Amino acid sequence: MQANTLTAQSQVHINLAERSYAIHISRGILGDPASYQGLPQASCALIVSNTTVAPLYAAQLQAALKPHFPKILLVTLPDGEVYKNWQTLQLIFDVLLENACDRKTVLFALGGGVVGDMTGFAAASYMRGVPFVQVPTTLLAQVDSSVGGKTAINHPLGKNMIGAFYQPLRVLCDLDVLKTLPPRELSAGLAEIIKYGPIADMEFFAWIETNLDALLAGDAAALAHAIRRSCEIKAWVVGQDERESGLRAILNFGHTFGHAIESGLGYGEWLHGEGVGCGMVMAAHLSERLGLIDMALVERITRLSERAGLPVRGPVLDPVDNAGRYLELMQVDKKAEAGEIRFVLIDKPGSAVMRAVPEAMVRSVIDACCA
Missing domain, CATH: 3.40.50.1970 (Rossmann fold)
Structure with missing residues (x-):
């Protein structure tokens, strides 16, 4: 731009x-x-x-x-x-x-x-x-x-x-x-920009990788492009599914893990964007374990999130059964149905799907991705 x-x-x-x-x-x-x-x-x-x-x-x-x-x-x-x-x-x-x-x-x-x-x-x-x-x-x-x-x-x-x-x-x-805007708040906002790449537009994801330094520096032209493209993607999704009965749920990429972090730590301890940033990394790992994407994409998402100043490892919410605590909190997620937790996953670069995942696999990802 x-x-x-x-x-x-x-x-x-x-x-x-x-x-x-x-x-x-x-x-x-x-x-x-x-x-x-x-x-x-x-x-x-x-x-x-x-x-x-x-x-x-x-x-x-x-x-x-x-x-x-x-x-x-x-x-x-x-x-x-x-x-x-x-x-x-x-x-x-x-x-x-x-x-x-x-x-x-x-x-x-x-x-x-x-x-x-x-x-x-x-x-x-x-x-x-x-x-x-x-x-x-x-x-x-x-x-x-x-x-x-x-x-x-x-x-x-x-x-x-x-x-x-x-x-x-x-x-x-x-x-x-x-x-x-304080730097921490700027980084939190970048999480919601980054998420649009893996779920909808890998060309935009590559643009963010190239222009991240300009975004972090507050460059007006870079921010204008990032905001516009993000809004275009969200407008396209919302225009097809206003009430989140299907497609719109993909906009919650990273949010199931992220909301658990926010509520588990106490609202405000982590910013929403920080929870989403970490949650995207965890959701990417889950996608890879299911065989939907390769580790190279997981590493790109992790690297970009880290460069943006976002946490990429989840906090320990319970020293005895950390994964169990995450799962307990995620049961209250709006995407859960009949007690079954559903996750937004990357089914291929630039495309997302929502599905239930075996609890054992979710536990293994939480154990691997938490500090």
Whole structure:
């Protein structure tokens, strides 16, 4: 992608009939009033953010929304995966109800995946559905969680187990906000970019291998290309399977292991992208043991993840029966059916499949891949 393409907005469309919308990818769009033209007319807008992001960008968003909404409210949530729960969700409802917000009120999710998921769930629930807009401020949210309409909160027994499918009106990915992203958060976002290669596009995977240093350095042209291609792949998948009845499950490559790590350690100990990065390596090993791919591809995925700053060995969750603890946590995974854990596997480079795997083989992979 040439740098001069950044002067114009790049758009990716999610085709879902009357729920279709655009993902806008460009620089400076968060604070541009023109970015919010064409939204439903309402007397009130509510910005949902957190204690890290609000001081950086809430004022810009408020100023950009001012020409469009007579009243603009702000709720600032505590920051972190550990707060992605019912108690924090109630803070959003408190503001909506205290201000007598009606069903035309537009919610704006200003933050990373946690803010986006909770804002979307609140929008799906309040008065049985109000419109919302995603304004993701992390790389992970821009390439994954803000796109596709998955909204949820965590439960102590399982990640993202309580939620709804509810699509935003649009997604605004402002490349400039990534300049304030800490290196660890940038690496976490790269995990969700890397995953698209083995499951859908090995040419993109090779491009990431070549351009990883530019991505880690925050190069705007490299990030714009990576975000756009990631969103194109996700848009294609979501357009065919909005509610994850089949094909969309491939987007969870690495997530079954990753979610077990996140919940087993305690939400927030590892970032979501770190769990996914490690989970991809474990899922690749599982694919190889089943004879679906060769070790060379496993090593490429491991090497690229490690270069991206992601953990490639899983933590020990139980010193007595570590594999048993992983399996216990994975039983709560949304892809499990009738107590049978199903994994997203690479069936050949650039293609994925979901299937159940013998427990003994899963145990052997966990034992081999954990520190």
